[in-house]
Amino acid sequence: MRAQFEPSCKSIYASVFSAFALLALAQTTQAQTASDGIAKYREMIADGNPAELYEAAGEELWKKPMGPKNATLEQCDLGLGPGVVVGAAAQLPRYFKDSNRVQDLESRLMTCREKLQGIDPQATIDAPFQVGPKKEMEALVAYVVTLSKGKKINVSTTHPKEKEMIALGKRAFFFEGGPMDFSCASCHGENGKRIRLQDLPNITTQAGAALGWGSWPAYRVSSGQFWTMQQRLNDCYRQQRFPFPIYGSEVTIALSMYMAATANGGIVQTPGLKR
Amino acid sequence: MADPMRVRATESGGVVDVKILMKHDMESGQRKDAAGKVIPAWFISTLNVKAQGNDVFNAQFGPAVSKDPFLNFKYKGAKGDKLVVSWIDSKGDKRTDEATVA
Amino acid sequence: MNNLIEKNSLVRRTSIMLLNVGICVSLGFVNAAMAQQKPDPALQKMMQSGFKADGIAGLDRIQQDETQAFCSDPVFANGTTKAASAKREAIQKRNLAEIQQPSDGKYVGDWKKGEAIAQSGRGATWTDTATSAVGGGCYNCHEIDKKEISYGNIGPSLWNYGKSRGYSNEMMVYTWNRINNSKAYNACSNMPRFAHFKLLNEKQIQDLMALLLDPQSPINQ
């Protein structure tokens, strides 16, 4: 009885299975075509990153006497000693003794501009992105991060304040709020996820954090602008429907510290070129 | 005063590969500002590239060329060639930059 | 006999332990739970001082409600403790209880309008106003009409939603509830609570329902 029943059972399974397989195949093929097309598109625009235009402007600004003190930024200490720019972005954020806090690239540049040039950070914090003092910051950031391209991400995690910021950043990463209940993790907490056609790196893993953290700041073709990490985070929070994150605030630095520490060992690919 | 361009030119086998990035908003004339007013078109319209004083490339752009325009072309030339790249936009702003073929 | 009980409970304990390890590893948390269920003054201070109100995006948006606070500690919220599963159920119950069924009794509106709502991911940001139209943003996370190749995959595919699941009254109510407040079924679902936060109105939800559950909708062909 049972022996007779089995073959038909098998054949039903087989046909159900092959129907599923076909369906799955059809779906993968379509998704595959779209992602191949996107891959070719990205390859084609990779050559000639307009971030170079910002980088050139930033190098000029770095060496130009500015501010009430009419000084250059050439003695700015980004963590590797005064004036060392090569590789500096790869080890940020980090704890700085003189300011007694963990700083990311933007907040550290504001400290240098204040100390060396006498430029008030508040005016920079309050300015809109892409204009005035923020525009200068964007150029400076482009210059600094380009000089870490290809370096290993190597962020210190040993100082108690660094440890504290990593822990706080992780908490902020999972903090849900706003009318859509979103946290950073809603989009960046699982492998293989996409919004529309954009791949979302899983920032809770080393590989994902290296990809995400490692390719920002970047020139963004949709806005035709070079975005620093501060602006990247700002627009993430905008789309999370949160209130406006304050430029250089502790929460933005903590998030960067969490991402960078998770990304440790990855390769800096900045300035990136993004959709 | 317009921002400088980035010009990269490298010679290989008697052919010079020229890549130019220009800093320009290339306003299409299709966008509206926050108040709903159309932002007028403003774009690089003409580009000229000379090597050793002779024209090696000329381009005319409409407003559909992307912001921060990129251009890549190739001409028969040599290392050390002096390139002069000039553009003019639809408001009459202009920019000239020089580069040496590597 | 005694021995057997011992052995059984040991097996059970081991398997629970293994399960825990599995979850922790798969979520990437090797260290202890973040214990976000207790108030954390340092985090609160950092969040309060890190943002400013801008237009419609006020600071009230980082005052977490019970659901948000619970889900901000995924290690605990997705955990297997009794406390966590009790809390999950309580949250789901509360979210389910507030859902209002359609006032005119109609579940299904116009699928064409539904498609437009599903396409738009706009609204409710600080660059929007109180009167800006809010979209459903459905394609951000779901495949819906196969004609749209630009779709996300945070949520499941909704292609052939009605065709494969049927158009029963039960499906209508379940789908209605899910769009209104997804947390009624999964306390920490990634999907926004569209009715709870008044992101979409009843009419818009009826139109989205039509996209999924009108037999004429292109997604059910």
Place this chain on the structure above:
Amino acid sequence: MNKQRRDVLKYSAVFGMMAAAGLISEAQAQAWNKAAFEGKSLDDVFKILGSAPEKSGAVTLNAPDIAENGAVVPVGISTTLKADQMAILVEKNPSTLAALFFVPAGTEPFVTTRIKMGQTSNVYALVKADGKWLMSSKEVKVTLGGCGG
């Protein structure tokens, strides 16, 4: 005199100055092809360029099948013919002609640039060789990206 006309005059005056300064050759300054750039259809532009192009396997259009963002679509043209002009046209853009290139002797008939596309459309690469326009075309899909939709 209306403002538009004044602008046009100012514009030509500037071109004249540039030409006089030797920054842009006289021929080029005269030549910004206003009529062609204002063409609203393929036929409009073909008419101004002189002749309707024939499809040709000798013209290669290098463009992606899908653009992740319509603001930047990379487009390249190359040909085995001895071309002296090349052009990029986008059928569904508000103005069809995107760019026009002049290729002096000694310069290879090859160019790559980036253009804006308002929506999914056919893109045309045109090449003028021996006084005749030839072309190749393909569809480029412009996708919606990001959360903003």
